[in-house]
Amino acid sequence: QHPRPQSWKAAALSHNQQSQANLLLTSLSTWCSIMTVDKECSIETPLQNKLPLFKIKAIIVRRRSMGKNLAFAHVKVIEELASSEIGTEKNESTIQVAFRRQSAAWDSSFDNTFPTKNSQLPYGAIIILHLFSNHTGSHQQSESNPTTPKYEVNKWSILMDPRIDAVDYAKTPQINNAVDTQHEGISCSKYFKARMDEYMKYNDIPKSNHAKLPKQQPKEFDTINQNQDAASHGDKKHKALRAKMFASFLIDLFGREFFQGVDVLDIAGGKGQLSFELSLQSQSLCTIIDPLIRGKGNTQQYNSRDVKRIQKANGIVPKHIAKRFVLSNECLDLVGKSKFIVGLHPDECTEDILDAALETNTPAAIIPCCVFASLFPGRKLENGEAVCSYDQFIDYLMKKDDRIKKYSLSFEGKNQVLVFDPSSNNSG
Ligand SMILES: C[S@@+](CC[C@H](N)C(=O)[O-])C[C@H]1O[C@@H](n2cnc3c(N)ncnc32)[C@H](O)[C@@H]1O
Structure with missing residues (x-):
């Protein structure tokens, strides 16, 4: 195994303290940044x-x-x-x-x-x-x-x-299906209302x-x-398919029994499409951790068609924890209690997911998307190059442990899967 930086935990904690406005800055719009410079521009x-x-x-x-x-x-x-x-x-x-x-x-x-x-x-x-x-x-x-x-x-x-004020306004206490008691959720609808009010001022x-x-x-x-x-998240048509394809891929790779009735943590799960697919295809008990609450109230509201599909299949509707995933003891505990962790285009917490899997020896699969080079200037490859492009990011993540394997899925957009299976040998 490659040595991990001594300061990774400290770095993660300071990352934890970044303002939530920073998160929204990177999360609430296109979610992507391509690190190549187009000369044509x-x-x-x-x-x-x-x-x-x-x-x-x-x-x-x-x-x-x-x-x-x-x-x-x-x-x-x-x-x-x-x-x-x-x-x-x-x-x-x-x-x-x-x-x-x-x-x-x-x-x-x-x-x-x-x-x-x-x-x-x-x-x-x-x-x-x-x-x-x-x-x-x-x-x-x-x-x-x-x-x-x-x-x-x-x-x-x-x-x-002004987004800092909008985030404060949109912070919500946890209720109903939320697991933790910390007030970390951010209501999307309240946030967007505050931002629309700001827009309408001018x-x-x-x-x-x-x-x-x-x-x-x-x-x-x-x-x-x-x-x-398209190059980062895929177009609309493919977005609908990718969660399904990712779920099927995982079930093929690990076997349906592996996922049946077990706790899966879907980190940065967004609207929960991957969790719904895992729940439908293998009856997993999924929990989504994502700070954004989709819906009007303080409770995550899922697509009603997805909920009906799950109910019809006697599956379990995923839980939602409105919280940022960071390398805190609390998040590591959640990971440790899960049989599997997943991250589909998990934005800036991609590396934390992999670090958490390695730390707790929990099987994991991620499909990285954006590099966020300016948010993580300290990431370097073995040759000293800064991690700026998608390929460099994949290399950088894979170098963390020889047991991490790479696969490609056949959907458009960022489609490289990194799978960490602690039980696999690292011979290749
Ligand atoms: C590109 S979306 C992907 C959502 C979903 N996995 C999908 O594929 O449809 C990225 C998601 O990451 C979430 N996110 C960003 N940083 C996060 C963090 N530190 N912890 C948990 N979720 C985070 C955002 O709120 C957003 O929902």
Whole structure:
């Protein structure tokens, strides 16, 4: 077995203390980040065409991230902090800005702050923006093309994130089918209501599907976005199938009897599709641990069709624990009491699931999805390279123990399964 870092537990505990807003930042929208930079996205804007930098304090009113290299926002200017002669025009309270990672305007030493997802541009957030103006002499680009933002971001930071208040508002006490008594659940509906209220403070028209800027970019950006989503979580059609396929795969691998009537912990189980499948296909007793409560009240509400299917098959509806999974004694106890642990696209707790399985010698299977390289900058491969891509992440996870085996499932999106079976020999 490969030695595990001495500080893994301490690191996990400090991870535990990260704000829940941080979790939502990574969890509540697309859930994915692709670590490769698409060269096609490059829009090179020569710096000499830009007028000097100025600095403003502003509120994000609308936003649209186009992935790794491009994002737009409407911001309401609160204050000009340091201005060139041009600066924001008088009476101009809302301006459009563009974030272009590969333009000369963008300060690449701030790449880890580049808004690659909409959720990284939270509306209502108070931000500091260092901007270049896209004025070119007396002629303004925006006059010839009104859809081109007048300002380009050089670097930026968030001063006040309203999602922290929204999380506080959405925290719910545990009731009914919750197992633990700590107040860690976050009601999705309350959270989204708080965020919608924030959005409506600055926008007259209610947000429909998209609290985003209208699409105005060249077609290739859309394609790149779609590819990124499909590449990470699979498209909608395949999402419905993957839980079924994962459950069938596990039952084929370990045998139906292995799962029958035993406790399975589905970590970061989301809406519970995998648990429902395991329960249907092998009568497992599943418990989902996931901080987000789907439903109107404080209790997880499952899809009624899934519940009917389970009832018809005399299966057991999964329990839900509204809690973040971390390497705490409490979570390790839950793992220890389970016969098997699973994680299907478990976002940022992927590594913790594997560490917990190794720590407690519990069989486990995970299908990693996002790498979250900026959240875990300390992850390194044996050759010292930072773990940035999906393949590197898989390698990094497999190096934890020789008994971890890799399989591929035939659904679209991230489909590599890592299985830890403590009873297997590690000869290959
Ligand atoms: C991409 S979704 C996958 C959900 C589900 N497994 C599926 O495949 O449909 C990621 C889930 O991870 C959950 N999550 C993120 N961090 C978590 C943590 N530390 N503990 C438990 N759940 C977490 C999120 O709330 C979200 O429901």
